[in-house]
Amino acid sequence: MPNIDAVVPEKLSLNTRFRFRCHKGIKCFTKCCSNIDILLTPYDIIRMKNRLGMTSGEFLLTYTYVKIDEKSSHPHIFLKMSDDKSRRCPFVTPEGCTIYSDRPANCRYYPIGQGTLKRQGKDGPEEEEFYFFVKEPHCLGYKEDKEWTIESWRIDQGVDLYDRMNSEWKGIHLRRNLPGQTGLDDRKQAMFYIASYDIDNFRRFVFDGGLLDLFVIDDETIGKMREDEVELMRFGFRYLRYIMMIDETLKIKDEVLKARRKKS
Numbered sequence: 001m002p003n004i005d006a007v008v009p010e011k012l013s014l015n016t017r018f019r020f021r022c023h024k025g026i027k028c029f030t031k032c033c034s035n036i037d038i039l040l041t042p043y044d045i046i047r048m049k050n051r052l053g054m055t056s057g058e059f060l061l062t063y064t065y066v067k068i069d070e071k072s073s074h075p076h077i078f079l080k081m082s083d084d085k086s087r088r089c090p091f092v093t094p095e096g097c098t099i100y101s102d103r104p105a106n107c108r109y110y111p112i113g114q115g116t117l118k119r120q121g122k123d124g125p126e127e128e129e130f131y132f133f134v135k136e137p138h139c140l141g142y143k144e145d146k147e148w149t150i151e152s153w154r155i156d157q158g159v160d161l162y163d164r165m166n167s168e169w170k171g172i173h174l175r176r177n178l179p180g181q182t183g184l185d186d187r188k189q190a191m192f193y194i195a196s197y198d199i200d201n202f203r204r205f206v207f208d209g210g211l212l213d214l215f216v217i218d219d220e221t222i223g224k225m226r227e228d229e230v231e232l233m234r235f236g237f238r239y240l241r242y243i244m245m246i247d248e249t250l251k252i253k254d255e256v257l258k259a260r261r262k263k264s
């Protein structure tokens, strides 16, 4: 996982080749799982809380802390490390990661870092994805002989699925980080947290909180959201884009509008 001080910011492409191997017999095994800050995404949290058999609320309370991004005012979630000097990940043991097949995207990328450059283009916001090596002195994997491209590493680590799952959510951050955007008020900030990270709470909000009476949402979408929490997560991104006024992703029902007009 990247320690930001150790990042070598040379921009790499998917075809860039490198040598690396990480295995149980290597001297530095699990050294990268301490003294780090791991930012979690919505899909990371779904995978981890299910792996641990917890609700999203329990997971967030036990294993994470929140930092408010100064620029965008978005809440960001980080994995809580041990309180002692070592700052160890709660899931690391001498045998390795105990949640390996559900580890977060940042752990999968390591020792590659990923960034997105954003700028306001002529026809709207433009983004450029790039990669960089994270070369930390304790990591000996670069001395091994297995050859990769960035692309083959991503596929091997399963990180392409995570990126697909989170791409719409990342888009919200990028749009909101452009110049001229205002911060979120308290209500929107709280909803950003629930819709992004607390999926079990968001389910209650959607199905028991009257949201389905408010917006035009087809039965197929409702059925998918009931059965599949990834679909619910995707709806959460759609809802955030609506309340943050990024796009008109939802339509208020005519009868709701009429009733509102009558009242005013």
Ligand code: SF4
Binding pocket: 001, 032, 033, 034, 089, 090, 091, 092, 093, 096, 097, 098, 099, 100, 103, 104, 107
């Ligand atoms: S989640 Fe697993 S891979 Fe990631 S830091 Fe913790 S122990 Fe290491």
Ligand code: SF4
Binding pocket: 021, 022, 023, 026, 028, 029, 030, 031, 032, 033, 110, 111, 138, 139, 140, 141, 142
């Ligand atoms: S080789 Fe690097 S990634 Fe693998 S265990 Fe060692 S420090 Fe961690």
